[in-house]
Amino acid sequence: MSSPAPIRAAFRQAIAEAWAGGAGALLPIGFFAGAAMLVPFTVGSEADQLAAIGTGVLWVALALASLVSMERLFQADLEDGTLELWAQEDCPLFLVAAAKILAHWTVSGLPLVLLTPLIGLTLQLPAEQLLPAMLAYGLGGLAFFLWGGVAGALAASVPRGGLLIALLALPLFIPTAIFGALAAEPGTVGPNLLFLAATTLFALAIAPFAASAALRLAVD
Amino acid sequence: MISIFANPHRFMKLSRWLAPACLAVGVALIAWSVWQALWIVPQDDYQGGDIMRALFIHVPSAWLAMGSYMGLALASFVWFIWRHELADMAAKSVAPIGAGYTAMCLATGSIWGKPTWGTWWLWDDARMMSVLLMFFLFLGYMALRAAMDTRQKAARAGAILAMVGAVNVPLIKFSVDIWASIHQGPSVMRMDGPSMPAVYLTPLLIGALGHLIFFASLTMTLMRAEVWRRRGDVIMARKLAGG
Secondary structure: OOOOHHHHHHHHHHHHHHHOOOOOOHHHHHHHHHHHHHHHHHHOOOHHHHHHHHHHHHHHHHHHHHHHOHHHHHHHHHHOOHHHHHHHOOOOHHHHHHHHHHHHHHHHOHHHHHHHHHHHHHOOOOHHHHHHHHHHHHHHHHHHHHHHHHHHHHOOOOOOOHHHHHHHHHHHHHHHHHHHHHHOOOOOHHHHHHHHHHHHHHHHHHHHHHHHHHHHHHHO | OHHHHOOHHHHHHHHHHHHHHHHHHHHHHHHHHHHHHHHHOOOEHHHOEHHHHHHHHHHHHHHHHHHHHHHHHHHHHHHHHHOOHHHHHHHHHHHHHHHHHHHHHHHHHHHHHHHHHOOOOOOOOHHHHHHHHHHHHHHHHHHHHHHOOOHHHHHHHHHHHHHHHHHHHHHHHHHHHHHHHHHOOOOOOOOOOOOOOHHHHHHHHHHHHHHHHHHHHHHHHHHHHHHHHHHHHHHHHHHHOOO
């Protein structure tokens, strides 16, 4: 019987790292808010225009912000040998990878979702849209983090792999981004939200295994 | 059956004459279809006059772009399960050629789109989006391989990425189709295959066959180069070891 200890350890460690100096968890938030703040300056500040593109802008900002910290997600564990120890445990590595990604989402993905109503309001989104939008951003952000985790695991042994991670992960974001943006359009929320949830479940089913295969490669 | 093809010596013996033979046949078929396309086939005003002659390059490259990604994923899968080195060489060799055909598909599509649709690029055409994403999947694959410091790592990372990409391709296609059908009615560019007159269909199919054979020749040539490179590495390693 495999022990759940490494899974707990991975989860705890990812949470602790986020607050242990360097402002790890605050970085994506700052990036997210900063990217969204650029938009009124570049496309114009008319309320109608902002309301029309607001949800889409937040999706782009969310996708990019989810990639900001992916480079260090597994690289740090590889460098200090933690990854090697995890690979030797009898606990399946894909569970460790999943725990690590989910913990990372909790500290740097969930805050983004909680921030979306605030930024959404400044982008003139109608207030009644904000709650369903948060649900969509939460689901979609999880899928982004899962695919980003696969790319991060693949690039764990690559120095300065940040841009590589973006190139690998962004095409995999497309289905989630499409259904996420559609779910924000009034009138088509129901089915598109289900499709969005389906892309997240799909990522949840595949990404941990792919990430653990990539981590084994990084350890060898 | 795979193990018959997995022998590098047999592959080198076979590809030594098969690669140039395929090159000759492929180029001949492509030349014939291009000649047909440019001088023989009557122009179709509905598809924009002379510009529709791009069809005979555009459609085969679209087919090969899709096919080559499936080939990449299949070769990656075979390598990942059975660790046949030739499968990895095939995957490595297919990627740049597939990316080239994908780029050619996008380029000819753009050139065709400008006079007929009035624009170089339409973001809301599902097929263009799918092919563009395919291009990025190829780029990511090649970039990942190039970033790895050993050959074994490049092969493993590439195989994982290609398989992850391949399971995502149907989902990407499905979502892009839904998205495009919401944003736009029936596609501007519709080609009903069977109803296409034989005068177009024959050069198209012959041309596609020619590109397929040409593709096979290029792949074999790159694989041969890879075999030579690895042999060269072995010789270098022996020299360094003082042998």
